[in-house]
Amino acid sequence: MKKQLFLLALVLVVSLPILAQEALFNAQQLISPEIHEDKTVTFRLFAPDADLVEVTGDFLPTVKVETPRGPMDGPGKAKLTKDENGVWSLTTSTLDPELYNYAFLVDGFKATDPNNPFLIRDVATATNIFIVGGAHADLFMTNDIPHGSVTRRWYDSPGLGMDRRITIYTPPGYEKSAETYPVLYLLHGAGGDEEAWINLGRTAQILDNLIAQGKAKPMIVVMPNGNVIQDGAPGEGSKNFYKPTFMVPKTMDGTYEGAFEDIISFVENNYRVKADKSNRAIAGLSMGGYHTLHISRYYPNTFDYIGLFSAAIMPREDATGKVYSNFDETLQTQMDNGYELYWIAIGKTDFLYDANTEFRAKLDEMNMPYEYVESEGGHTWRNWRVYLSQFAPQLFQ
Incomplete structure (x- = not known):
């Protein structure tokens, strides 16, 4: 019996390193x-x-x-x-x-x-x-500084009739603190999901570095999935593994914007946040900029900070629901209610440049205040990471 146990142990000793080295x-x-x-x-x-x-x-x-x-x-x-x-x-x-x-x-x-x-x-x-x-790219690196946490949570969305997956960044020290924090809702573009900003956008690294440098206030960053027919990103939701597509149904028909209060409610009931307009910000890229424009207008006294990154500002045939009605009137109401920052950024060669120029002309005609940043380049993550690193330091000051 001892001999058999010895042989078994010998086999394990020899085989485990081989298996470990299989890769x-x-x-x-x-x-x-x-x-x-x-x-x-x-x-x-x-x-x-x-x-x-x-x-x-x-x-x-x-x-x-x-x-x-x-x-x-x-x-x-x-x-x-x-x-x-x-x-x-x-x-x-x-x-x-x-x-x-x-x-x-x-x-x-x-x-x-x-x-x-x-x-x-x-x-x-x-x-x-x-x-x-070097330079701004150091913000994209994981440096030897205090780090926040990134979690994937599931929240109930009565407006969409399902539980949905969401990515949330909490700043360094959140778990050991009793403090309350402001919140940035950060929205992805077409083809993205709740993984986009954290992976492609380097959100955690950018916020960790800006907070460590004293350039941004500690904040919670909420990164939802804007594809309302999905409960989670491809490979992470109930449909499991399938090939992601660029545009899925109902992404820009008002459904997402109309149900956005479900996300705010979940965050404010489950995290230590400052639940008022002056401590809420919303920003998004491309389709997420489109969502940001309409969410901030549809809920006109909810956000004090609004960021449109290469926003998809364009007329759409399916934009006929309640969310998109009375556009000029609700935009006027948003302006009348007041806000701290309405921030628009786009690259000079972005295919949405002309649409953004037209939208700024509308704001100018209304005398609606905004800040405008024009960068080199086009519709790329290279720009959107920089926009986040420029926008975040201006929040909640």
Whole structure:
């Protein structure tokens, strides 16, 4: 019996390390991307049988790409060079501080970097990421500072008839404190969900860093799912795994805006918050900017801080419900009630630039106060992360 136990123990001792190392079988022992001290970056890929390897990403000059929304700026591509060992490589010129995404093109087939486990999902596309530090990009990094917490909660939405998943950031020290906090409701764009801002937008890192630097007040950030037919993000809700799509039904027909009080009610009943207008902010990008515009107008005495990031301000055929009625009158009421900040930001080459210009002309005609930021670039997360880092320090001061 002792001999059998000894043999079993020996088998376990030998086999467990093998199982633990299973993920390393056939792994490429390369460093990619390698970020150098001079802020150049080297990409490497072992593909001895490939005829052509390219890299595409937003660190390269943009090119015009045809999309369902018309021509838009997209990432360019660059060729890698193959050595005698079958390793393809490319070293960039010096890159500006930024969070970048990229993918490889191997004989035209798009693939992620097998040597870089860090990826983000944007709608149905997964790409690798890396950060070149310095300047504003340091806000996107996890630094040695106090950290907040990120939780995924489920809340009851009577207005939508289901329990729904929501992502909530609480600032450093929240769990051990008895303090109450202001709240920023942060809304995603089309194709996004409750994972978008926390993953693509680096919300936790940005808030942690701004709070640690004394540039932003400690606040709770609530990131809901704006797709009202979903109870949670693809892969996280009751439909489990399926391919995410860019636009799902009912996202911009007033249903979400009309049921938004369910989210506010959940937050104010479950978190230590300052439940008044002066301690509520709402902001969103693209479709989330559209939602922000209409939620803040439909509930005109609810938010003192409003942020439109590349907002999708455009007429829609399905925008016929109660939420969208009396637009001018409710906007006037919102202005008459007063607010601390109405903040609009957009890139110069954004496909929504003209629509935002027209909306600002309406506000000017009404003498409705707002602050306007115009940046370089287009409809990209690169801009929206910066907008959040500019908007958050102005809240609750």
